[in-house]
Amino acid sequence: MNTSAKTSVSTPAAAPLIQRLLEExxxxxxxLGPADGATARRRAAIAAIAQxxxxxxxxxxxxxxxxRPLERQRFTxxxxxxxxxxxxxxxxxxxxxxxxxxxxxxxxxxxxxxxASRAKLTLHDEAAGESGxxxxxxxxxxxxxxxSQRFALLNDAFxxxxxxxxxxxxxxxxxxxLLFLASAEAATGTSYPRLQISLDPGASLVLIxxxxxxxxxxxxxxxxxNVELGREAILEHYRLQDLNGRCILFDTLSAQLAQEAxxxxxxxGSGALSSRSTVVVRLxxxxxxxxxxxxxxxxxxxxxxxxARVEHAAPRARTVETFRGIAADRSRVAFxxxxxxxxxxxxxxxxxxxxxLLAGPEAEIDVRPQLEIYTDDVRCSHxxxxxxxxxxxxxYLLSRGLSQETAQRLLKWAFLEDVVAQIALPALRRQIxxxxxxxxxxxxxxxxx
Amino acid sequence: MSTTSTTGTPPLLSIEDLQARVEGKEILKGVTLxxxxxxxxxxxxxxxxxxxxxxxxxxxxxxxxxxxxxxxxQGRDLLALAPEERAREGVFLxxxxxxxxxxxxNVYLLKAALNAxxxxxxxxxxxxxxxxxxxREKMKLMRMDESLLSRGVNEGFSGGxxxxxxxxxxxxxxxxxxxxDETDSGLDIxxxxxxxxxxxxxxxxxxxxxxxxxxxxxxxxxxxDFVHVLVRGRIARSGDRTLARELxxxxxxxxxxxxx
Numbered sequence: 001m002n003t004s005a006k007t008s009v010s011t012p013a014a015a016p017l018i019q020r021l022l023e024e025x026x027x028x029x030x031x032l033g034p035a036d037g038a039t040a041r042r043r044a045a046i047a048a049i050a051q052x053x054x055x056x057x058x059x060x061x062x063x064x065x066x067x068r069p070l071e072r073q074r075f076t077x078x079x080x081x082x083x084x085x086x087x088x089x090x091x092x093x094x095x096x097x098x099x100x101x102x103x104x105x106x107x108x109x110x111x112x113x114x115x116a117s118r119a120k121l122t123l124h125d126e127a128a129g130e131s132g133x134x135x136x137x138x139x140x141x142x143x144x145x146x147x148s149q150r151f152a153l154l155n156d157a158f159x160x161x162x163x164x165x166x167x168x169x170x171x172x173x174x175x176x177x178l179l180f181l182a183s184a185e186a187a188t189g190t191s192y193p194r195l196q197i198s199l200d201p202g203a204s205l206v207l208i209x210x211x212x213x214x215x216x217x218x219x220x221x222x223x224x225x226n227v228e229l230g231r232e233a234i235l236e237h238y239r240l241q242d243l244n245g246r247c248i249l250f251d252t253l254s255a256q257l258a259q260e261a262x263x264x265x266x267x268x269g270s271g272a273l274s275s276r277s278t279v280v281v282r283l284x285x286x287x288x289x290x291x292x293x294x295x296x297x298x299x300x301x302x303x304x305x306x307x308a309r310v311e312h313a314a315p316r317a318r319t320v321e322t323f324r325g326i327a328a329d330r331s332r333v334a335f336x337x338x339x340x341x342x343x344x345x346x347x348x349x350x351x352x353x354x355x356x357l358l359a360g361p362e363a364e365i366d367v368r369p370q371l372e373i374y375t376d377d378v379r380c381s382h383x384x385x386x387x388x389x390x391x392x393x394x395x396y397l398l399s400r401g402l403s404q405e406t407a408q409r410l411l412k413w414a415f416l417e418d419v420v421a422q423i424a425l426p427a428l429r430r431q432i433x434x435x436x437x438x439x440x441x442x443x444x445x446x447x448x449x
Numbered sequence: 450m451s452t453t454s455t456t457g458t459p460p461l462l463s464i465e466d467l468q469a470r471v472e473g474k475e476i477l478k479g480v481t482l483x484x485x486x487x488x489x490x491x492x493x494x495x496x497x498x499x500x501x502x503x504x505x506x507x508x509x510x511x512x513x514x515x516x517x518x519x520x521x522x523q524g525r526d527l528l529a530l531a532p533e534e535r536a537r538e539g540v541f542l543x544x545x546x547x548x549x550x551x552x553x554x555n556v557y558l559l560k561a562a563l564n565a566x567x568x569x570x571x572x573x574x575x576x577x578x579x580x581x582x583x584x585r586e587k588m589k590l591m592r593m594d595e596s597l598l599s600r601g602v603n604e605g606f607s608g609g610x611x612x613x614x615x616x617x618x619x620x621x622x623x624x625x626x627x628x629x630d631e632t633d634s635g636l637d638i639x640x641x642x643x644x645x646x647x648x649x650x651x652x653x654x655x656x657x658x659x660x661x662x663x664x665x666x667x668x669x670x671x672x673x674d675f676v677h678v679l680v681r682g683r684i685a686r687s688g689d690r691t692l693a694r695e696l697x698x699x700x701x702x703x704x705x706x707x708x709x
Contacts, residue, residue, distance in 0.1 A: 252529035295470035391511070392548045396602075399544075400558060400618065401509050408563075414552025414601070421552075 006260030018053055018246065021044065021075055028076045028250040032160075045156030053407040055150055064305040064334040064366070069248045073220040077160055078103050078189030089179060089299060090210065093427050099123075099287060102214060103184050104192040105161040119174045119205075126304040145254075148278050148307055152252035153194045155224035160307070162194030169202035182247055184218035193223035199233035201258070208235045208428065211243055211251075211271070217248035218273075227255035227263065231285065233263045242435065243271040245300065251277045259314070265295060266423060269304050270297040270434055279308040280304030283317035283345075293322045295419040296330030297436070298363070305334045312340065316347035323354040324419050326412055327363035334366040337382075343374040351383035357415050359408075413437070459524040459550030460485045461480040461657050462507075462626055467518035468682075469506050476502040478682035479518065484626070487654040491668055491693060492661045494679035500661045501545060503679070504630040507659075509535050522626065532538035537564070537569035543615040543632045545661075550602040555614070558602050559584060561622055566622055587620040591648060592643050609640045616647040627651065628659045633667035647671030665693035678704050 025046050040423050055062040097114035100107045106123050149243045166175050180193040249272045269275055298302035325333040356365030369382035389411050397407035423429040450647045464483040469477040476499045484490055494500050506513045509532035520527040564574045591613045603611050612632050619627055648671045676692040685704050
């Protein structure tokens with residue numbers, strides 16, 4: 001099935017939005033002046049947006065994301081953030097360098113710097129005249145991969161800062177934590193976190209990427225992350241999305257793995273009013289390995305939507321994909337996991353385990369494994385379930401004297417365990433467990449941690 | 450005697466003409482049974498006679514609908530209590546097929562269950578140190594490996610380990626009324642002795658036990674005060690432990706014939 005129905009600029013609903021976007025961009029570009037180091041990138045991106053438009057809910061692949069706020073928000077970055085209210089940041093983790101960004105721009109004074117001898121870090125402030133900019137590494141053309149990354153084009157066009165990190169080969173992994181704080185109201189401007197990660201052959205990085213709110217503002221965030229892993233490089237990547245309940249997030253991550261590279265991507269999303277995460281990974285080298293573990297918690301009217309497209313383009317690469325999502329109240333939680341095995345990818349090994357838990361009468365869960373296989377000699381397995389809490393488990397806990405509420409929370413907790421247990425950093429795992437326990441509103445659980 | 454009260458205090462458990470259906474099917478057709486404090490009763494009977502249904506009705510399993518009769522526990526209407534309230538009041542069901550709950554830590558469940566019962570009795574939460582030494586002591590009695598504590602509830606446990614875990618929970622919770630649903634099934638002789646030892650260690654003048662079993666083998670080790678034979682949803686015969694031996698020799702058919 002072709003899910004990438006083309007959107008044309010001329011469709012009546014999209015036209016005014018794109019028109020306004022183009023006008024806003026023109027004004028924004030004038031403010032940048034000749035010092036801007038990313039002019040070519042911006043122009044290419046805005047031309048692509050003009051041509052393809054932004055996604056609409058009529059597209060199969062975008063039916064959960066909340067696209068309505070697009071009509072009200074300002075696309076231009078909000079500029080210097082007001083640092084009036086310093087937010088409470090998560091506790092520092094030992095041995096991790098930390099950088100804090102507010103609305104996509106580096107915030108001085110809130111960071112512990114990385115040892116320059118360990119990795120090359122480039123902090124970009126393109127508007128101030130630094131050249132080069134950060135490549136987005138987006139797929140081009142009108143295929144599904146490119147279509148799914150259209151929100152990254154916004155980031156390409158408007159982002160004025162960001163971070164590029166290049167890690168050379170080394171025996172001990174570099175440890176880095178990035179905090180992206182959203183503070184501006186959507187009507188004031190959009191927050192554009194932007195990140196380029198390159199690992200040289202044999203390099204190793206542990207990266208924690210957090211998306212948080214610095215204020216109670218209803219922020220609009222369009223983040224773009226690009227990952228390039230060289231031969232035998234290892235990236236352990238933790239993405240934690242905990243924006244406040246009024247924010248809108250469109251996140252795009254694209255990654256490319258060379259031969260025998262290993263990418264362990266753990267994403268845990270519990271925040272925002274509406275969050276759409278698009279993950280596009282290409283296993284380009286032989287025996288590359290991807291572990292993708294995603295947990296999503298929805299409550300109230302939240303939307304947690306993930307689209308993961310994994311392309312096996314080389315022989316004997318391996319993907320292990322796990323999704324656990326809980327939809328409570330009237331929330332909607334969706335995971336669409338697509339694995340494409342190209343005709344040169346003999347010996348592919350792909351496993352998908354996708355499970356959704358419906359925890360509210362008006363909640364919605366959608367888990368979809370999709371396989372497209374263009375070669376023989378592959379091992380692809382997938383399991384997908386969506387359902388309610390297991391009655392037998394529930395009764396067992398009740399029969400031991402636990403209250404209905406505690407029993408249900410405990411089972412929800414257990415449900416997420418398949419993803420949480422994969423977090424290899426004990427201190428981080430504890431932070432996440434505490435957050436999830438709070439998300440499940442359970443003091444009893446917190447006590448047990 | 451089990452049927453009369455000598456002191457004026459009500460029996461621990463008093464079941465009168467209990468009728469219940471599961472999935473629209475009448476299973477219990479009038480069970481009457483009285484269990485006084487300190488007694489051990491064995492409920493035997495052929496497959497499908499309603500033994501497990503009786504156990505689950507007493508524990509309050511959803512989907513098991515009581516259509517007539519009454520159950521009084523410590524003088525109160527047991528059927529009016531939710532399953533978790535029954536547990537906190539000291540009713541314990543040992544499951545025939547204990548469910549596996551990956552991700553819910555065994556020791557956490559034990560602690561949460563114990564604290565729920567203590568809260569009901571107006572006691573403070575158990576001290577962490579006391580709790581662990583209590584659990585260790587009971588695990589030793591059940592000859593269980595301590596590594597099982599940190600696993601998910603019954604996660605990857607063998608059939609025998611699951612049954613021992615049920616008895617371990619019972620020993621930690623010290624219920625007033627323990628209902629063990631075929632806790633002996635699937636156990637080899639060594640495991641059976643361990644399980645029986647666990648049950649016996651809990652016997653006291655205050656506690657009662659209802660053993661649901663298909664075979665009299667367990668009753669060699671846990672000697673019951675009374676044996677009842679359930680046939681087609683009714684108690685067809687009651688007696689002392691010699692009834693169990695008779696059943697072993699003659700099979701259930703002779704009673705089924707009498708009851709028909």
